[in-house]
Amino acid sequence: xxxxxLRNVNKSYGNLPIVKNxxxxxxxxxxxxxxxxxxxxxxxxxxxxxxxEDITQGDIQIGQRAINDLPPHKRNIAMVFQNYALYPxxxxxxxxxxxxxxxxxxxxxxKQKLADVSEMLKLDDYLDRKPAxxxxxxxxxxxxxxxxxxxxxxxxxxxxxxNLDAKLRHHMRSEIARIQHQYxxxxxxxxxxxxxxxxLGDRVVVMRDGIVEQVGTPMDxxxxxxxxxxxxxxxxxxxxxxxxxxxxxxxxxxxxRIPASKIANVDLHDLGSHDTxxxxxxxxxxxxxxxxxxxxxxxxxxxIQVDLVENLGFDKEIMFKLGGEDAKARLxxxxxxxxxxxxxxxxxxxxxxxxxxxxxxxxINAGEx
Amino acid sequence: MSSIxxxxxxxxxxxxxxPAVGIIGLLVIYPILFNVYLSFFDVxxxxxxxxVGLDNYTDLLGxxxxxxxxxxxxxxxxxxxxxxxVLGLAASILMxxxxxxxxxxxxxxxxxxxxxxxxxxxxxxxxxxxxxxxYNHVVVDVLxxxxxxxNLIGNPDSALFVVILFDIWKHFPIAYLLFLAKLQSVPKDxxxxxxxDGQNAxxxxxxxxxxxxxxxxxxxxxxxxxxxxxxxxxxxxxxxNVETLPIFTYYQAFAGIVDQGGAAAISVIQLLVLVGLxxxxxRKVLKW
Ligand SMILES: Nc1ncnc2c1ncn2[C@@H]1O[C@H](COP(=O)(O)OP(=O)(O)O)[C@@H](O)[C@H]1O
Ligand SMILES: [Mg+2]
Numbered sequence: 174x175x176x177x178x179l180r181n182v183n184k185s186y187g188n189l190p191i192v193k194n195x196x197x198x199x200x201x202x203x204x205x206x207x208x209x210x211x212x213x214x215x216x217x218x219x220x221x222x223x224x225x226e227d228i229t230q231g232d233i234q235i236g237q238r239a240i241n242d243l244p245p246h247k248r249n250i251a252m253v254f255q256n257y258a259l260y261p262x263x264x265x266x267x268x269x270x271x272x273x274x275x276x277x278x279x280x281x282x283x284k285q286k287l288a289d290v291s292e293m294l295k296l297d298d299y300l301d302r303k304p305a306x307x308x309x310x311x312x313x314x315x316x317x318x319x320x321x322x323x324x325x326x327x328x329x330x331x332x333x334x335x336n337l338d339a340k341l342r343h344h345m346r347s348e349i350a351r352i353q354h355q356y357x358x359x360x361x362x363x364x365x366x367x368x369x370x371x372x373l374g375d376r377v378v379v380m381r382d383g384i385v386e387q388v389g390t391p392m393d394x395x396x397x398x399x400x401x402x403x404x405x406x407x408x409x410x411x412x413x414x415x416x417x418x419x420x421x422x423x424x425x426x427x428x429x430r431i432p433a434s435k436i437a438n439v440d441l442h443d444l445g446s447h448d449t450x451x452x453x454x455x456x457x458x459x460x461x462x463x464x465x466x467x468x469x470x471x472x473x474x475x476x477i478q479v480d481l482v483e484n485l486g487f488d489k490e491i492m493f494k495l496g497g498e499d500a501k502a503r504l505x506x507x508x509x510x511x512x513x514x515x516x517x518x519x520x521x522x523x524x525x526x527x528x529x530x531x532x533x534x535x536x537i538n539a540g541e542x
Numbered sequence: 543m544s545s546i547x548x549x550x551x552x553x554x555x556x557x558x559x560x561p562a563v564g565i566i567g568l569l570v571i572y573p574i575l576f577n578v579y580l581s582f583f584d585v586x587x588x589x590x591x592x593x594v595g596l597d598n599y600t601d602l603l604g605x606x607x608x609x610x611x612x613x614x615x616x617x618x619x620x621x622x623x624x625x626x627x628v629l630g631l632a633a634s635i636l637m638x639x640x641x642x643x644x645x646x647x648x649x650x651x652x653x654x655x656x657x658x659x660x661x662x663x664x665x666x667x668x669x670x671x672x673x674x675x676x677y678n679h680v681v682v683d684v685l686x687x688x689x690x691x692x693n694l695i696g697n698p699d700s701a702l703f704v705v706i707l708f709d710i711w712k713h714f715p716i717a718y719l720l721f722l723a724k725l726q727s728v729p730k731d732x733x734x735x736x737x738x739d740g741q742n743a744x745x746x747x748x749x750x751x752x753x754x755x756x757x758x759x760x761x762x763x764x765x766x767x768x769x770x771x772x773x774x775x776x777x778x779x780x781x782x783n784v785e786t787l788p789i790f791t792y793y794q795a796f797a798g799i800v801d802q803g804g805a806a807a808i809s810v811i812q813l814l815v816l817v818g819l820x821x822x823x824x825r826k827v828l829k830w
Contacts, residue, residue, distance in 0.1 A: 223738060225737070249740075252738045254735060258729065261732075262756070271739050272740055319735075319739075
């Protein structure tokens with residue numbers, strides 16, 4: 174295993190910059206997830222680490238080796254492709270041991286690895302089949318097996334679960350997490366699915382348009398997103414943002430006045446330099462006031478009209494209007510709100526985030542998580 | 543595909559090929575049968591026939607020229623089939639790379655295949671002409687490799703190699719075309735996966751390109767064998783002294799002592815060999 178370091182990495186196609194000045198250090202044994210909307214340059218970044226795309230500018234290092242000019246077959250990496258890329262003329266067994274054999278492993282090691290991997294991924298019954306005779310989920314497991322059988326410095330995953338149905342995706346997600354911990358692999362995992370990112374990553378890298386917006390643990394990113402893009406991209410349903418004007422020490426929208434002094438990490442003096450701010454509240458942080466125990470730091474939005482209730486089992490999602498926007502809250506199953514009812518929602522002000530109204534929408538009340 | 547669809551398609555297929563089968567039956571099966579029939583007769587030019595039983599066959603099997611022409615044909619087949627396949631493969635891999643004017647180059651490669659045999663044959667004869675030919679000019683006058691001007695086409699032994707070379711040059715484009723079509727459909731990520739798995743360019747060719755091309759290569763080899771076992775005009779026009787089986791058959795049937803019965807016997811044997819070859823090939827090599 175090895176660390177991976179990307180220093181000021183740039184990639185352009187012609188004059189079109191795709192990845193812009195990317196810096197990232199993946200520690201030995203760390204699982205880092207690159208997440209971002211489609212087309213933001215995640216695959217391109219991963220493929221530069223693999224050597225499948227050349228680096229326009231900057232350096233990539235694996236362990237102590239600078240690998241910029243090393244072709245992929247000399248980098249000692251393993252990779253799982255989105256479309257699996259299994260060798261169609263080889264059996265599952267041959268697919269799995271192909272890279273291992275090439276690396277010069279002896280027959281005993283190969284046999285042992287094959288047995289380990291095929292047991293772990295439940296491939297024992299399919300070893301003699303060709304990829305064409307496997308289902309999508311089975312192919313995905315073979316692709317995983319081919320990578321895991323290798324003794325690579327770094328393991329790269331490019332949206333390996335995106336072609337699976339929801340149930341299988343969930344199952345494989347847990348499998349990957351388990352295997353990664355078991356082998357203490359250094360891994361870079363690309364996905365556009367924020368749930369995969371949050372559940373798998375030791376650290377998560379949020380990208381947009383070739384730029385890294387934030388790097389941090391899943392909790393960092395959830396609780397302290399650096400800007401409105403990260404805030405709304407991570408978390409489902411997305412964070413609600415309300416534009417509020419600043420009146421003295423209060424944030425005002427609709428008929429509500431929120432005392433800024435009770436919001437965590439707010440510098441009132443600094444706040445005074447803004448005319449308006451965006452107030453960010455995650456749907457999960459709303460509570461049905463009828464159920465919340467009164468506390469000093471709770472703010473109550475009263476007289477909220479419920480437009481829609483969706484029962485999701487344990488939670489229910491409600492939609493309503495706030496600050497002129499469609500807003501969502503996720504309430505737990507004890508709440509008995511009904512459509513068209515008027516209710517009160519409370520929010521712990523420690524959980525409220527403020528962003529400036531610049532195009533980047535930077536977090537104003539950054540602090541300890 | 544579900545079996546109902548397969549059946550429907552099979553029925554449609556039968557309807558579509560029925561007229562063709564009828565025509566082929568008339569144009570191919572009848573001459574073949576007539577040929578088999580003729581091979582048991584001594585046929586005179588005026589058309590009168592006498593039944594001679596297996597005489598044509600025993601005569602043929604006792605004729606050293608027959609064995610000689612089999613030898614020539616085997617060399618011709620191996621040379622041309624291997625040559626066109628290898629050259630076609632090399633050209634297709636080259637033309638699958640990115641470079642300027644690639645489309646132009648891809649088209650130009652096809653020229654020998656489209657050019658009419660009769661005109662390029664004269665070109666080739668001119669190249670190897672002992673007095674004025676470019677070949678002798680370059681080898682003798684420019685490079686001084688030897689002192690004597692050779693008549694490569696005049697000598698049957700060397701002419702065989704000229705004929706092989708000519709066939710490779712003229713027919714590799716069809717192999718190239720089939721290979722290129724397949725190469726373009728090989729998924730790029732297979733090469734990427736192989737590179738990640740530690741394979742260099744040669745390893746990727748061996749473990750990805752060749753297996754992906756396996757069926758096309760087999761098809762090309764099969765087609766080339768069938769075509770060239772019967773190839774007449776290229777050889778006869780360029781160097782009629784190279785006695786491959788078809789040429790030998792022609793001499794038997796129409797030149798010198800005309801012996802159509804004997805010629806028919808040759809083609810019957812050749813047909814059997816060809817059918818046997820194809821059967822073997824389809825069952826063992828292609829495993830279709
Ligand atoms: N060979 C190429 N030439 C030009 N643009 C490309 C090429 N490959 C990818 N791109 C562009 O680069 C951007 C990033 O692609 P990619 O890294 O695949 O995004 P994703 O984050 O979805 O994996 C996309 O806008 C894509 O259109
Ligand atoms: Mg991608």
